[in-house]
Amino acid sequence: MDAVVNSKLTLAERLDVETNVKVFVGTQPLIHDVDLVVIIGNLMDNALEAIAEQNSDEQRLLRVYISILKQQLYISITNSRSADQIIDPEYASTKNDKRGLGIRRINHLVDSYDGMINRQYQPGVFVTEILLPLTTIHAAK
Template sequence: MGFFSKRMDKKLAVYQQELIQTHYQEVDNMYRQIRGWRHDYRNHIQTMKAYAAAEDWEAIRHYLDLLDEDLTTVDTVVKTGNPMADAILNSKISLARSKEIQVIADADIPVKLKSSEIDLCCIIGNLFDNAIEASLALPKEQRIIRIYMDMKGTQLYISFTNFTAGKKMKKEGNLFKSTKGEGHGLGLIRIDDIVKRLDGYINRNSEDGAFTTEILIPQV
């Protein structure tokens, strides 16, 4: 193994560790919000009981509206059937919403995966981060990320599509030329390394106004 190859492997290892830590913090923050809301649940009930005793129905309606708005910020939007996928998807959806990016997700994992959940976390996290980054270059009303996940026979199928600014990007090998810096490029390499190690398939397609990544990961 040459010097440059070792250097790249070291960079990837550091990047992977930083990425996992970032994802962990995002997921932990989301569940801290949920736990906080549950902790306050009894207080909310007591408050509404007091309003009901006073027959202050307008106050109850207003209080319920506030609770509904608060709960929406921590709601579990996607339920795939896989806890790791749920955690990373919902934390990233929350992050996208905070940046005024619309996310349309249809994700279902009806079987127990054979592949590592850490690998799944890295793939989904990188795909989502890249889609969010690209979306921020667009006006708010055009920021949309579409996600689809399901089993196709014995393979897990993952598809991410985001709208992009500008024209079709040029492809260099299996990757498209990136102007987003080293972190973005390492993320793409990391995805490719995982898919290759799992004997999977990856396809990237850039068209005017949209970028799609499709991945198949065998589960047998």
């Protein structure tokens, strides 16, 4: 997970993005490595893509918070975005050709772990929160 987060933070730095990253999960694997890379990688890619589309005079912000919360793996990604950007009502994609396969992969993985995903959009800010029950995660191993 560290490698994925750090590589995305390098991209954020190139985009002059203010970042706030907190990861508190210890060393015990909580989810299959490949699944974690897909979830974190796609969430951060989507966030950085939205940030890159902002006007140069807009504040660019990326917040990543990953922790154990009430016996669940909690992942929260918050990013700034252009306030006037149109979002698909089902959050499937903002891409004109509806490529958004990453979002579908995230949704599938969250479902496979009996988790919950919450997306919130307000002008200028997009938040994705994921909760994966630890009991389900350990059973899936």
